[in-house]
Each structure stands twice: as C-alpha cells, then as structure tokens.
Amino acid sequence: xxxxxxxxxxxxxxxxxxxxxxxxxxxxxxxxxxxxxxxxxxxxxxxxxxxxxxxxxxxxxxxxxxxxxxxxxxxxxxxxxxxxxxxxxxxxxxxxxxxxxxxxxxxxxxxxxxxxxxxxxxxxxxxxxxxxxxxxxxxxxxxxxxxxxxxxxxxxxxxxxxxxxxxxxxxxxxxxxxxxxxxxxxxxxxxxxxxxxxxxxxxxxxxxxxxxxxxxxxxxxxxxxxxxxxxxxxxxxxxxxxxxxxxxxxxxxxxxxxxxxxxxxxxxxxxxxxxxxxxxxxxxxxxxxxxxxxxxxxxxxxxxxxxxxxxxxxxxxxxxxxxxxxxxxxxxxxxxxxxxxxxxxxxxxxxxxxxxxxxxxxxx
Amino acid sequence: xxxxxxxxxxxxxxxxxxxxxxxxxxxxxxxxxxxxxxxxxxxxxxxxxxxxxxxxxxxxxxxxxxxxxxxxxxxxxxxxxxxxxxxxxxxxxxxxxxxxxxxxxxxxxxxxxxxxxxxxxxxxxxxxxxxxxxxxxxxxxxxxxxxxxxxxxxxxxxxxxxxxxxxxxxxxxxxxxxxxxxxxxxxxxxxxxxxxxxxxxxxxxxxxxxxxxxxxxxxxxxxxxxxxxxxxxxxxxxxxxxxxxxxxxxxxxxxxxxxxxxxxxxxxxxxxxxxxxxxxxxxxxxxxxxxxxxxxxxxxxxxxxxxxxxxxxxxxxxxxxxxxxxxxxxxxxxxxxxxxxxxxxxxxxxxxxxxxxxxxxxxxxxxxxxxxxxxxxxxxxxxxxxxxxxxxxxxxxxxxxxxxxxxxxxxxxxxxxxxxxxxxxxxxxxxxxxxxxxxxxxxxxxxxxxxxxxxxxxxxxxxxxxxxxxxxxxxxxxxxxxxxxxxxxxxxxxxxxxxxxxxxxxxxx
Numbered sequence: 105x106x107x108x109x110x111x112x113x114x115x116x117x118x119x120x121x122x123x124x125x126x127x128x129x130x131x132x133x134x135x136x137x138x139x140x141x142x143x144x145x146x147x148x149x150x151x152x153x154x155x156x157x158x159x160x161x162x163x164x165x166x167x168x169x170x171x172x173x174x175x176x177x178x179x180x181x182x183x184x185x186x187x188x189x190x191x192x193x194x195x196x197x198x199x200x201x202x203x204x205x206x207x208x209x210x211x212x213x214x215x216x217x218x219x220x221x222x223x224x225x226x227x228x229x230x231x232x233x234x235x236x237x238x239x240x241x242x243x244x245x246x247x248x249x250x251x252x253x254x255x256x257x258x259x260x261x262x263x264x265x266x267x268x269x270x271x272x273x274x275x276x277x278x279x280x281x282x283x284x285x286x287x288x289x290x291x292x293x294x295x296x297x298x299x300x301x302x303x304x305x306x307x308x309x310x311x312x313x314x315x316x317x318x319x320x321x322x323x324x325x326x327x328x329x330x331x332x333x334x335x336x337x338x339x340x341x342x343x344x345x346x347x348x349x350x351x352x353x354x355x356x357x358x359x360x361x362x363x364x365x366x367x368x369x370x371x372x373x374x375x376x377x378x379x380x381x382x383x384x385x386x387x388x389x390x391x392x393x394x395x396x397x398x399x400x401x402x403x404x405x406x407x408x409x410x411x412x413x414x415x416x417x418x419x420x421x422x423x424x425x426x427x428x429x430x431x432x433x434x435x436x437x438x439x440x441x442x443x444x445x446x447x448x449x450x451x452x453x454x455x456x457x458x459x460x461x462x463x464x465x466x467x468x
Numbered sequence: 469x470x471x472x473x474x475x476x477x478x479x480x481x482x483x484x485x486x487x488x489x490x491x492x493x494x495x496x497x498x499x500x501x502x503x504x505x506x507x508x509x510x511x512x513x514x515x516x517x518x519x520x521x522x523x524x525x526x527x528x529x530x531x532x533x534x535x536x537x538x539x540x541x542x543x544x545x546x547x548x549x550x551x552x553x554x555x556x557x558x559x560x561x562x563x564x565x566x567x568x569x570x571x572x573x574x575x576x577x578x579x580x581x582x583x584x585x586x587x588x589x590x591x592x593x594x595x596x597x598x599x600x601x602x603x604x605x606x607x608x609x610x611x612x613x614x615x616x617x618x619x620x621x622x623x624x625x626x627x628x629x630x631x632x633x634x635x636x637x638x639x640x641x642x643x644x645x646x647x648x649x650x651x652x653x654x655x656x657x658x659x660x661x662x663x664x665x666x667x668x669x670x671x672x673x674x675x676x677x678x679x680x681x682x683x684x685x686x687x688x689x690x691x692x693x694x695x696x697x698x699x700x701x702x703x704x705x706x707x708x709x710x711x712x713x714x715x716x717x718x719x720x721x722x723x724x725x726x727x728x729x730x731x732x733x734x735x736x737x738x739x740x741x742x743x744x745x746x747x748x749x750x751x752x753x754x755x756x757x758x759x760x761x762x763x764x765x766x767x768x769x770x771x772x773x774x775x776x777x778x779x780x781x782x783x784x785x786x787x788x789x790x791x792x793x794x795x796x797x798x799x800x801x802x803x804x805x806x807x808x809x810x811x812x813x814x815x816x817x818x819x820x821x822x823x824x825x826x827x828x829x830x831x832x833x834x835x836x837x838x839x840x841x842x843x844x845x846x847x848x849x850x851x852x853x854x855x856x857x858x859x860x861x862x863x864x865x866x867x868x869x870x871x872x873x874x875x876x877x878x879x880x881x882x883x884x885x886x887x888x889x890x891x892x893x894x895x896x897x898x899x900x901x902x903x904x905x906x907x908x909x910x911x912x913x914x915x916x917x918x919x920x921x922x923x924x925x926x927x928x929x930x931x932x933x934x935x936x937x938x939x940x941x942x943x944x945x946x947x948x949x950x951x952x953x954x955x956x957x958x959x960x961x962x963x964x965x966x967x968x969x970x971x972x973x974x975x976x977x
Contacts, residue, residue, distance in 0.1 A: 331839050335830055345813040348775055350827045351796030
C-alpha cells in the first residue's frame with residue numbers, strides 16, 4: 105500500500121550533475137573497492153570459505169613480506185605500461201581493448217630480435233629489442249586504427265579480436281617453429297643470451313623495466329599536459345565537433361594515438377620477455393592487457409593515479425597466487441577485479457548524474 | 469469537426485537553463501489537420517513530446533476526449549490513441565514490413581505466427597487507407613517515403629487516432645509530399661486527427677485546417693487557415709521586440725574578403741542543401757543571411773569555415789582559393805566563426821578557460837614553443853581576454869560549462885576577435901541570450917566590423933538583421949532568393965522571400 109502510494113506520488117529522475125566535487129571523485133574509487141571486497145566476501149562465504157581468512161592470506165602474501173612486495177612491483181610493471189597505454193587511447197575515446205594482443209606482439213617482435221642475434225652485444229641487441237617491441241605493439245595497434253579512422257569501424261571489436269590472433273600467433277610459434285629443440289617438448293623458445301636480458305634488482309625479480317614503466321608514466325603525463333599534441337588529444341576526446349572546428353586532423357591523431365598506445369603495450373611485452381621469462385613462451389601474460397582497462401579506469405586515466413593503482417592490482421595478482429598455493433580459489437581475484445570495475449563504472453555514473461526523488465505534480 | 473480530441477491546458481516545461489514551453493494551450497479537433505508552426509527552438513517538438521508521452525510537463529494538464537490523463541510513456545499515450553512519427557524512423561531495417569508493423573503490439577504470445585495470413589491482413593489494412601505496400605518487402609529496401617508510410621501504418625494498426633508527424637516533409641521529394649498530403653487528408657476525412665510539426669509555410673497553407681503558431685515556447689495564436697495568409701503567419705512566427713539601435717556604425721566598405729562562386733553543398737541527408745550560391749562579403753561590411761532555419765544556413769556556415777566540402781563552385785577568401793581545403797587552412801586565412809552550437813563545437817564544455825581560449829591558435833608561436841604549449845603565454849592570453857571582454861568567471865581553471873550563456877558567448881567572441889579575423893561567420897550569435905547579453909554581442913560585432921572585418925551574420929530574426937546588417941541575403945531551400953540593401957529592405961518583402969514566394973531578378977548572378 106505504502107509502496108504504491110509512494111510510487112504514484114513520487115518518481116525517480118536522473119539528472120546530470122552540474123558540479124562534481126573533486127572529493128567525491130576520489131571517494132568513489134575507494135568505495136568501489138570496499139564494495140567489491142564485500143561482494144567477494146559474500147561469494148566466498150557462499151562457497152564455504154571464510155572471507156576474512158582468504159583476504160588475510162591475500163593481503164599477507166602480497167604486502168606482508170619483502171618478497172611479496174617485490175612481486176607486487178614485478179606485476180605492476182606490465183600493468184602500469186598497459187594501463188598507461190589504454191588510458192592514452194581512452195582519453196581520445198578510442199576503446200582500445202587490444203592491449204593484451206599488442207603486449208603479445210611486442211613480446212614476439214622483441215624475442216625475434218633476441219633469438220635472431222644470439223651473439224650480438226648488449227648495446228646492439230637491447231636497443232634493437234626495445235625498438236622491435238615498440239614497433240610490434242604499435243603496428244598491432246595501427247591495424248584496427250586504420251579502418252576506424254577511415255571508415256568508422258568500431259575499434260572495440262577489432263582490437264578485441266586481434267588479441268586472439270596475437271595470442272594464437274605466439275602459441276603457434278612456441279609450439280612450432282621457434283620451439284627450443286633442447287626444451288623437452290615444452291612450448292618454449294630457447295633462452296635469450298645474457299646480453300638480451302634486463303638486469304634485476306638484487307635477488308628479486310624486479311628488473312630494469314621498472315624504470316621504463318615509470319618513465320612511460322612521466323612521458324604520458326608530459327604529452328597530455330604540456331604538448332601541443334596532447335592538447336589535440338584532449339580536445340578530440342572531449343568533443344570531436346570542437347576538434348574539427350579547431351582544424352585538428354582527427355584521422356591522423358587516431359592513427360598516432362593507437363600506435364603510441366599499442367607501442368606502450370608492446371614495450372610491456374618486451375619487458376616481460378627480457379626481464380622475467382628470458383624467452384618467449386605460452387601465456388606470458390595472465391591478462392595484463394585486460395586488467396589494464398580496470399587499472400586505467402580506476403586511475404581516472406591519470407598517469408600518477410594509474411601508477412598507484414597498478415601497484416595495488418599487482419598486489420591482487422600476487423595475493424591470488426598465494427591463495428592458490430594455500431589451496432584457496434584463485435578465481436576470487438578475477439571476481440574481485442570484475443566487481444571493482446563494475447562498481448567503478450556505476451560510481452562513475454553516480455558522480456556524473458544524480459538520481460532525485462521528485463514529487464509528481466499534476467497527477468491524480 | 470467540433471469534438472475536441474486533445475486538450476492541452478497551460479503546459480509548462482523547463483529544461484536546465486531554458487523554458488521550452490510556457491503555459492501553452494493547445495486543442496485538436498476530431499478530423500482536422502492541425503499545423504504546429506514555429507521557428508527552431510520555439511518549443512514545437514517539446515510540446516508534442518509531452519503529448520506523446522516522451523516528456524512529462526512541469527505543470528499543466530492534458531485531457532483526451534474530455535478525460536484528464538497522465539501520460540507516463542509513449543506506450544500509455546498510444547493507449548489513449550496518440551502516436552508520433554519521428555523525423556528519424558524507428559524501424560528495424562532487416563525485418564519485413566509486416567514484421568515491423570506487428571513488432572511490439574501487445575497480444576498473446578504466438579509461437580506459430582501464420583505469416584501468410586498476417587501479411588494479407590496488413591496489406592488489406594493498408595489498402596483501406598489507400599496505401600499500397602508489399603508486406604514482404606524488407607524495410608532496408610524501401611525508399612524514405614515508403615518507410616514513412618510504414619511508420620504511419622504502424623501507428624494506425626495500433627489504433628492511434630491522433631497522429632503527430634514531426635517535420636514529415638523534410639526528407640521527401642515534392643512528389644512524395646503530394647502523396648503524403650493525400651494520405652493525411654484521407655485519414656482526416658475518416659475521423660482521425662493529424663498534427664503536423666513544421667516550419668514550412670507553403671505546406672501549412674496547402675494542407676492544414678487550423679494552425680497554431682509557437683514563438684519562444686508560448687502560443688502566439690491558433691487560427692483557421694482560411695482566415696490568414698503567409699504574410700500574417702510569418703509575422704506571427706518571427707516578430708520580436710526591437711531593442712538596439714546602431715549608433716557608432718561606420719560604413720567604410722572595403723575590398724571583397726569572401727567570394728562564393730556558385731557553390732553547391734550536399735547536406736547530411738544526401739540532398740543538396742545549397743545550390744549554385746554566389747555571394748560577396750566586403751571588409752567592414754555586415755552581410756545578413758535571412759531565412760527560416762533549415763534552408764541551408766548551417767551548411768553555408770560549415771562550407772565557409774572548411775567543415776563541409778563543396779560539391780561544386782569555389783570559395784575564395786582574401787584572394788586565396790580555399791575550395792575544399794581543410795578547416796585549418798581557413799583558420800590560417802583569417803576566417804573566424806561563432807558556430808550555432810556554442811558549447812560543444814565552439815567551446816569545449818569540460819575543459820577550462822585556458823584550454824578554450826587557445827582552441828584556434830594553439831599551433832602558432834608564441835603559444836606553441838616547439839612541441840610544447842607555453843603555459844605562461846596561454847595564462848596571459850586568458851587573463852587578458854577575461855578582463856578585456858568582461859567575462860564573469862570565478863576561476864580560470866574550472867570547466868567552462870559552469871558559465872552562463874552570455875558569458876560563454878562573450879568568451880567565444882573574445883577568442884575569435886583576438887585572432888583579428890578577416891572574416892567572421894556568426895551563426896545565431898544571440899540565440900537564447902537575455903537582453904543584456906544580446907546587446908553586448910551586438911556591440912562586439914559592430915566594433916569588429918568598424919575595425920574592418922567582414923561579417924556574415926546568420927539569423928532568423930529579421931529585426932536583428934535589419935538593425936545590424938548593411939545588406940541582407942535571403943536563403944530559401946538552399947537557393948539565394950536575392951540580396952537587398954538594408955536601406956531599401958521592406959520586412960514584408962523579406963518575409964515573402966524567406967518563404968520562397970518572391971525572388972529578386974537575376975538572383976543567380
């Protein structure tokens with residue numbers, strides 16, 4: 105009764121918020137994580153686990169030891185680079201879902217250099233791998249950008265599809281042509297020469313790629329904030345109509361931004377093979393390129409925030425591995441990541457719009 | 469003829485920043501074709517969206533067949549017999565005509581639909597309204613006129629007896645228009661009511677029984693067609709208060725700045741929007757472009773600023789042939805523009821004032837320093853414009869969408885004027901502004917003209933054009949009806965030219 109009275113008398117209306125306070129926009133991601141943890145807790149208790157125990161194991165595994173922390177950084181490196189890559193494209197409203205594929209193509213191209221020149225000195229093979237990694241990712245990003253720029257073909261689909269192509273391409277190599285004859289039939293290439301591997305910090309797995317990732321954040325920040333090109337990117341992202349009005353070449357910028365975005369992901373792939381696996385192998389990424397989308401969104405496409413978020417998400421991954429070895433469901437991590445994105449997007453809408461209860465006038 | 473089917477009383481609807489309808493009364497009789505006439509932004513579509521359940525009024529009431537109703541959705545409106553055909557059709561292209569018509573009708577779920585029987589039923593149903601259709605044809609294969617007929621049939625099939633058509637002739641050829649009008653008349657004769665949203669006077673005079681004119685969201689009057697003529701309707705549509713006098717206007721007309729040599733432009737719908745248009749604008753001159761909205765003004769402004777390619781003819785700015793050059797070349801050649809869509813095209817709402825003031829000259833030193841933006845120079849420019857043009861802003865680093873309409877337009881004009889344009893294309897520069905802001909914009913335009921800039925001013929407001937312009941060119945259906953000197957212009961003649969009833973000699977010269 106009261107319900108129907110309410111429904112007749114009041115209605116819900118969604119309005120665009122005129123003013124969004126910066127405090128709210130910081131608060132929303134935080135709340136999103138908390139809510140996602142709660143959803144995860146419900147799921148865990150329904151499956152017969154003790155959520156606090158699981159979270160405890162995760163937290164301790166990731167942040168409870170020097171080793172755990174170092175592993176967080178190891179995972180944060182590719183997340184930061186791919187996160188920056190997609191954030192750059194998202195800034196221009198280019199939905200590059202293809203960081204994963206660009207990562208694989210970067211890894212492939214860098215491996216090609218390392219395997220082709222096993223006796224080359226570091227000062228030749230390292231820059232060669234770097235450039236090849238960038239180019240591999242950049243070309244993989246350029247491929248879907250061309251139909252998008254010229255014909256308006258939806259890049260969300262094409263970039264996503266190309267991920268499978270790239271992953272299967274690498275699979276076909278490590279199972280076929282490039283398989284190490286001394287590798288006992290494992291799907292691995294031969295190990296890179298020492299000259300083709302990145303040095304590590306002490307006895308952790310943190311490799312020199314961490315400096316590359318941090319530098320990438322600085323470069324992306326400078327491009328967006330301080331350069332003429334970044335200004336064009338920001339204008340296009342805000343309003344294509346205004347961009348055309350200002351005489352900005354939108355087609356050229358779509359191609360360039362997708363190349364840089366793909367190139368950054370490609371560099372992440374290069375760092376992974378040169379810094380961690382020291383060879384090309386199957387499943388070099390546990391989905392960094394997809395997690396990057398959540399990282400970029402949670403970081404509000406801001407390079408500094410993405411830095412912090414990728415460290416946190418590195419922790420999630422490490423926590424997931426710890427859980428797995430403790431015999432707990434590792435899929436919890438995926439559930440948590442998914443729910444975080446869900447809440448972030450919902451929160452995003454709530455910061456931009458508000459829902460008001462309005463009294464129905466002129467009603468019976 | 470006398471039964472009132474629809475009775476809207478004192479309808480008011482506000483959107484953030486504007487009042488779209490203010491205490492509008494509107495009645496429709498059974499069996500009449502009622503034209504709803506008004507300029508763009510007069511509130512026609514809003515009023516009809518309220519009647520068809522898309523919007524809900526802030527106040528006022530709607531009675532249908534004498535009974536007060538509360539329309540919460542298009543479906544509820546349809547249950548009361550009110551249906552709307554939108555400008556953009558809502559058909560499922562890969563489906564057949566019959567499928568589109570049955571789609572969404574309520575009824576029990578049938579797992580087995582007798583397609584043949586059903587298609588026959590649809591064909592017979594259409595035939596009873598004098599419409600011949602092939603129920604098996606896929607919608608994507610149909611012409612625009614046929615699609616429109618399917619939309620109308622859809623509503624009839626659902627039992628609508630009040631049909632609202634939003635600018636139905638905009639997409640049709642003259643042949644199709646005649647057919648449509650015949651169909652409409654036939655439906656009116658069978659006791660249905662038709663509401664025709666339009667701003668085309670000729671059509672109104674051709675097909676309507678009664679006419680309601682809206683202006684700035686209010687009902688100016690409802691009249692029988694037999695009691696009025698086009699001239700009277702034009703006056704009702706465009707009359708405004710005179711609020712400004714042009715003192716301080718120098719009349720030193722200089723050399724030609726813009727020359728259009730027979731340009732033709734294709735509009736968004738693929739139909740020619742401008743046909744063999746030739747014009748000249750001189751330094752220090754304000755050339756007004758008169759015409760009812762939708763007669764090629766937008767396409768003209770876009771062509772002259774390099775945003776829309778021309779299909780034929782040449783555009784010459786200051787002696788340079790810029791035909792089909794990119795927009796950046798037009799900017800370099802000194803073409804400034806105040807677009808119709810201020811916030812979104814002319815300005816970027818979510819960016820701050822710094823970013824907005826350099827939209828046109830960020831490529832040029834000193835704002836550009838190598839690959840970088842020189843933030844110091846940008847900051848200086850922003851503060852200079854804010855103080856020179858008296859823009860009320862609390863913080864330069866806030867997104868500019870917070871600014872009022874008048875301040876936004878001042879900001880836009882400030883930026884364009886700061887580039888010392890040779891030519892300024894101003895589209896409806898005072899639309900939606902209050903009197904104070906309007907006067908400020910007028911003053912800026914006149915100062916700019918006195919400084920030697922050629923100005924092309926588009927407006928629907930004849931009084932405004934007569935006040936500001938040196939000459940007035942009239943556009944009708946993409947053609948130039950003539951150019952008259954303001955001193956010799958008569959408002960009635962201009963009005964007739966605007967509706968295509970009068971053309972000047974040698975207008976294609």
